[in-house]
Amino acid sequence: MSAKHATLGDYAEFHFPLVQDKTKAARRINTWLQVSLLERFPGGPGETPFDAVWPKEGSWTGVTYLDYQVVTNSEGFLSIVFNGEYTGAYPSAFSQSYRFETRTGQPLFLTTLFTDDGVQKLRYRVDELQLDDIDAFLKAAPSSGLDQEEAETQADLYRECGENIRKGLYDEREWQLRADALVMMRGCGFPHVAQALDDLGDKESRFDYETLAPWLNEYGRCLLLEKRTDCPLPERGPEGVFFGEIDDRFPVTLVLGAWSGPAWYAYDKYKVPIRLHREASKEGERVLTRRDDGDSTETFTLKWTDQGGLAGTWRRPGKVPLPVRLN
Incomplete structure (x- = not known):
């Protein structure tokens, strides 16, 4: 699906996927994505699918850019990432990934694929990698392009980020299922006014499925390691x-x-x-x-x-x- 906004100039065209078959699985995928990102149900009222979220004519408040990429489209699962921008007091970019098992179309979560202990170990490992990055950066000399105040602000933000990680406040990280690996994003998410100071930026932690095998549950091993399409469906979660x-x-x-x-x-x-x-x-x-x-x-x-x-x-x-x- 695509549509052009009347007043957004270079950001006028919005793109959104639509699974085009009449199965319940396709209906679930389309519904989850459109409710999540467009606040609408498929086929609902409106001149375009984007009416509920993009700015009203003459305003900049709302979603001002939206596009997507199909990361993996296999027989067992579908993985999609969206990139967009929301403008309120100032523009803020966002990236959001979604994963679905293709038989029923229900969304996949870490708890669908991993044991409870496996989820914790995966998150702990990614936290470790990010804390190593932050500690190494703080021990290094400040960037020569920063003045003293900027360097102090940068260091304070990275220290705050590290403390938040240690407190477990980064549990819900962005992650994708690729053909041969799970990729989890790590970054500090500096506020908009200080984004230019985020020299570390966002990084990817890549784990091939063989490495993850000890942490996967029975369904996760069947889907990701054995790449089967007849896996016993996982117990339904709360979402x-x-x-x-x-x-x-x-x-x-x-x-x-x-x-x-x-x-x-x-x-x-x-x-x-x-x-x-x-x-x-x-x-x-x-x-x-x-x-x-x-x-x-x-x-x-x-x-x-x-x-x-x-x-x-x-x-x-x-x-x-x-x-x-x-x-």
Whole structure:
């Protein structure tokens, strides 16, 4: 998909992928990507797919650039990276990667592919590499192109970055699945006003799948090492795209954990996104509410089923709850 913005000049053309087949897997991939980055459901209202996120005419506030690259398109998984720019008080570049297993179209996460211990060891290893970079840089002589104040600011920012890494604040790093390796990005993300001082920049930590073998779970080894397409599907996690009905009459799509927010749903007939908030869960239930002016106007109360779906109720205040089934 592509479209041109009327007033953005050189940044006018936006590009976005669309998986073009009629399977549920394709529908899930398209839904996850469009909700995450465009805050819309596929086929929803608007003159272009980008209407919800790009600047209104005469304004610069919003997504001012968006393009993508298919990193890997194999029989077992699809990996895509987006590069863009968001402009608020000032422009800010972003890069966001997504991975999907191709049989069901559900997104892949580190916890889908690794054991719990493996996830921690991978993150620890990347943290070690970045801390080594920072320590070596701070021990070296300052760049000759900086004055004293700039050099002190640079050093303070790298020390702060190192402390944040040691505190475990960089758990959610950007990562990609490539044909023969997992690549995780490491960088300090200096604020916009100090980006020129970030001499280390963003670096890649590359791990071939053989190296990762001790940390992968059964599904991860099957998908990445054995490169099979018949791997037993992993246990569903708390995030993904779910299709189903309210009261066996109203088809809906629910998205949990997209980049744009904790939860969204839409009636398939209208495809208008409705944002939901996660409430404190109890006794294995997941509670999602829609709020208008601070008040809850509708509530989903859901539990995981043995089949890997969600079941429960939807209700409006003062109304009889209606059954919900999603998978």
